[in-house]
Amino acid sequence: GAGVSQTPSNKVTEKGKYVELRCDPISGHTALYWYRQSLGQGPEFLIYFQGTGAADDSGLPNDRFFAVRPEGSVSTLKIQRTERGDSAVYLCASKSSGASTDTQYFGPGTRLTVL
Amino acid sequence: AQSVAQPEDQVNVAEGNPLTVKCTYSVSGNPYLFWYVQYPNRGLQFLLKYITGDNLVKGSYGFEAEFNKSQTSFHLKKPSALVSDSALYFCAVRAPGAGSYQLTFGKGTKLSVIP
Numbered sequence: 001g002a003g004v005s006q007t008p009s010n011k012v013t014e015k016g017k018y019v020e021l022r023c024d025p026i027s028g029h030t031a032l033y034w035y036r037q038s039l040g041q042g043p044e045f046l047i048y049f050q051g052t053g054a055a056d057d058s059g060l061p062n063d064r065f066f067a068v069r070p071e072g073s074v075s076t077l078k079i080q081r082t083e084r085g086d087s088a089v090y091l092c093a094s095k096s097s098g099a100s101t102d103t104q105y106f107g108p109g110t111r112l113t114v115l
Numbered sequence: 116a117q118s119v120a121q122p123e124d125q126v127n128v129a130e131g132n133p134l135t136v137k138c139t140y141s142v143s144g145n146p147y148l149f150w151y152v153q154y155p156n157r158g159l160q161f162l163l164k165y166i167t168g169d170n171l172v173k174g175s176y177g178f179e180a181e182f183n184k185s186q187t188s189f190h191l192k193k194p195s196a197l198v199s200d201s202a203l204y205f206c207a208v209r210a211p212g213a214g215s216y217q218l219t220f221g222k223g224t225k226l227s228v229i230p
Contacts, residue, residue, distance in 0.1 A: 004158070033217065042119075042205050042220030043159070056217065091158060095216070102147055102166060102209065104218060106159040 002026065004107035006092050012113045013082055021077040021110045025094030032075050033104060034067055035091040043091050049075060050097075082114045117142040119208050121221035128196045129229050136191040136224045138206030147209040148189040149218065150180055152202050159205065165189060176200070196228045 005024045013019050025032050030051055035043035045059040049069045057067075064082075069075040079086055089111050093104040118141045128134045140146055147166050151159040163174025170182045180191045189206060203225050207218040 006158075031216070035218075040222070042207075042222050043218075045217040045219070048217060059217070093159075102216065103149075103161055103164060104216075105161065106151070108156075108158040 004092055004094050004105055006090075006107040006110050008110060009108065010111045010113075012115065014115050015082060015084060017082050017114075019079050019082055019112065021079075021090050021112070023075045023077070023092030023094075023107060025073065025075070025092070026105055028096070029094035029105075030072065030097040031095040031104075032069060033093040033095070034075070034077050035093065037089045037091055037109070039088075046077070046090075079112075082112075084114050087112055087114045117146075117208050117210050117219045119206050119219055119221035121204075121206055121224045123224050124222075125225045125227065127227045127229060130198055131195050134193050134196045134200070134226065134228070136204050136206075136226060138189045138191065138221060139187050140189060140206070140208045141187065142208050142210050144211045146189075147211060148180075148182060149207040149209070150174065150178070150189075150191050151205045151207065151220075153205065153223070154202050162191070162204075196226075198228045198230050201226055201228045 007022045032049040034046040037043040047067050048056040052072045064080045067077045089109040091109045093106045095104045120139045149164045150162040165172045165182045173179045203223045205220050205223045207220045
């Protein structure tokens with residue numbers, strides 16, 4: 001079956017521009033996560049959706065970052081006024097609901113480069 | 116706060132030899148522990164997890180991991196390494212109980228299997 005997909009795979013933008021990154025989770029997965037992976041580091045949590053609502057956005061670094069999931073499926077991570085420090089791979093993961101199904105399945109990521 | 120340490124940035128092993136990739140963790144309560152593998156320009160692939168039960172967990176591609184509560188460790192092992200096992204390996208922990216189930220990752224260990 002189809003896994004988590006993310007588009008675009010690569011995004012190059014200029015400092016100060018606005019970008020949107022898209023995540024399409026595994027069908028039927030109600031939980032969706034965004035992580036950011038900087039070079040040489042492990043992924044770091046950004047935000048978690050359960051259904052349509054952002055249940056935990058404690059990992060968002062500042063108010064330039066925002067994410068939505070209006071219909072409880074596809075999610076978009078939005079970054080305003082991009083900075084060079086935002087350059088990283090942005091990973092999306094999805095998971096079935098329920099504490100017994102703890103495995104998060106990751107997409108291939110979007111590599112964002114801010115020039 | 117939860118944390119994961121992967122003390123080795125790189126592990127080199129000869130093909131056919133056993134391999135171990137080390138992981139220690141810190142979390143309040145009983146941990147949920149995971150190993151993921153990342154191939155170049157690919158997302159994270161789930162290998163195995165420990166939630167409860169037998170301390171020795173078997174996963175994909177012949178990998179296994181042993182949970183040791185007293186040493187707060189969850190080392191990844193494989194009896195006989197393959198060149199195709201060369202990749203970046205991440206250990207992750209999740210705190211028990213309700214919540215966002217966000218994962219905290221280590222910095223990763225690069226495994227190189229030498230033919």
